[in-house]
Amino acid sequence: MDNWTYTADLSPFFATTSANSSEQTLLVFYGLDTIANITFADIPVAWVNNQFRQYVFDLTPHIPAASASDATFYPGGNGVFEVPAARYYIRKQQIDFGWDWGPAFVPSGIHKSAYLITISNESDSSISNLPSTPPYSPSGSTNTTDVVFIEELGVDIYKLGSNFTVPPIQSADWVVNVSLALRAGISVDASTLQLALPELNLTSETFTLPVLDGRANETVWAIVQWQIPDAIPQRWYPHNLGTPQLYNLTASLTFPSSTSSESHQLSFTTRTGFRTIRLVQLPVPQSNVDQRGITPGDQYHFEVNGEEFWSKGSNLSAVMGGQNIIRVWGGGIYQPFLCTHFWLACMHFTIYVMKLGILAWSEFLFSDALSPINPFLLESVEPEIRENIEGIVIQTNQSLPNGTIYLDQFVTMFQDFLHDLETSESRSVPYTDCSTTNGFLSIDPYILRFDNATPGDIYGNSERFDYTAGDAFDYSTYPVARFVNEFGFHSMPSIYAWEQALLSPLDFAFNSTVVVSREHHDPAGGLAFPNPNAPEGQGEMTLAAILWLPVPPILGANSSVTSGSSLDNATFAAWCYTTQVFQALTIASEIAFYRRGAGLPNNNLGGIVWQLNDIWQAPSWSSVEYDGRWKVLAYAEERAYRPVLIHPFWVPEQENLEVSVMSDILGENVQGTAQMTWYDWSGNVVLAIPPVNFTVPSLNFTAGIEEVWMLVNITAELPGGDTISNEGYVSSLSKGGVAPWTWIEHPQGTIGVFVDAATGVITNGFYLIPGIPKSIKFILNPTVSTVQSPDPENFVVRSLFNNTLLNSAGDGDAI
Structure with a gap:
């Protein structure tokens, strides 16, 4: 691979500054992927190697040596990295190296905003109102009158006296802990901070901040605690359990001027909520064993505001799907903290999901691998963790300890190092060692259980990925667990997704070369094209459909031969739909089984489906396609949840x-x-x-x-008077007048959801019975749809019995 060089023209910056200026200049990167050399005006600034960190460098000493003609902003390179590679040696998004549902592109470069920031050494009386959640940067690289740059903000709200090992007392006062990382251009001995919750007419006492010495190359941490009586704020709940109440939290900073009687004032507002969240992994109380018949062992469930609840979600989530928890998987990236123009929500990720009433399960990024433990790695990981811990609800890790040879590494990283970092940064965020775990033997000191278990007892949580078609509805193959954090089955995307990716009519076949090249289950283990292991994934989908459902014809000997005719195209579309129906059937069956477990001895209180969204057009476990179109599974999940x-x-x-x-x-x-x-x-x-x-x-x-x-x-x-309805089906399929799994498809270029016209309830993928009419309405999402007024003639209605009609058409080898 070649090195890449990114260069910026600094003429506009130097037009506003002087080599003799006493102002200080910072170079701020919010995301560099991943290994890079940074120079400024041909002067080396830094070498970096962690995609998940933000970097701030003091350029003040280099300003006199620079000029508009010779200023180079960022030259650098990523070295030579090939796939396959030892991905666990580098702090980079692991999915970049390929997964069984995504491509292996291994990108490199500046993937978030970068700024040059000048900080004044003179304060004045102007008030600076910062418009969004920190970290704050100006709209461009320009001089400002600001004397302080807020590098980081942390808001941690917890009950007085509580921490990772001490459960919250629900009647105790709230503590609002605000942490600010400041870089100042002036020396101030008596700067102050005052907090306010305007909707509650609450204002804190005035807090005195640490001394600022005027050196912008150093970070000064200001940490204050504001105590609020329990009864004053309304509590935040997930949207399906209560009101996701949020409040504006305003911070006002005052910096006395050394040259006038006026002070420089700076204020900002962020959104926050009051709630307690616990991940309960303590032993099952003996009273529950005796009185409720709960299987002994350890618990594994969440409590919000002291109440246990059933967690239902997926990797990334949607309120319309009825889900209340979102899992941010440990092979991707920490969700954005900075509001920039290219983020759809344009707000801190955590505030966005809190507004929607969704809990965030976030993972440190060590997915399915153990990194080598050495001082070089830990020195990079420590600031990464501290920068990214703010605002999440549960912190876990995803890794794969396999055998005792790796036990020491796992204990060092996940029992000791990350646990100590996380619990030192937050009192309100639970921690667990792994997304799938047997829990701990001791919470203080924190000692993991591993295989130290009593036979017959239940510990921790579980997952299920079973691709044997005959096991799909065999309850004996489902885990009897306290919580199932990951389960799924893969399906094809719709014909509409393939139309965005396939270029030739001859490619529209289930096993065409291009389609198979996007099947990464199982992964190739190298750069071979097409994936030599793709037949395994394609076969699993095919055999499952054949075993359980009426299927379309198979074209040619291996369904890779197509004439490009409309009938062949329809057959491919029907296969895509059929794999989605099976995916929906088996996952809905699992969700119901795990929900039923809440009232059984295993006391199952959660199920999180793998996965929500696609990152390209390909076979995957997702319920939502790359462009936002719902698969059959998304509607089935909505019913099941x-x-x-x-x-x-x-x-x-x-x-x-x-x-x-x-x-x-x-x-x-x-x-x-x-x-x-x-x-x-x-x-x-x-x-x-x-x-x-x-x-x-x-x-x-x-x-x-x-x-x-x-x-x-x-x-x-x-409770409260609302009415809810739900329906389900049990059948052995044959042909007739009933249309099973009736599926309505909206046209290409439209994104939205189908609802019952009378009730507004999300509806698609249902049994249509002669004599029982259904009226369905399509709700268009105009923000993400390129077609704003779709033609009703372009909507498609199909059911499983359409597959039998394709078989009787006589074109292709009927099954």
């Missing part, structure tokens, strides 16, 4: 069908009526079971009661 769920559990070995109603409503019973109706495939009612009244406790379930299928549905009254 509703507060009250009805689901039929069929155990063929026992010839037993049990219909269960599950609720994750906090604190109160839910009452309602369940209706179970058997139909034949012509849409005729075979048996209508009389309505069943049910009462389901909080975080629990109630068991309800050849060519046929059953529709199950409920209507329930929620």
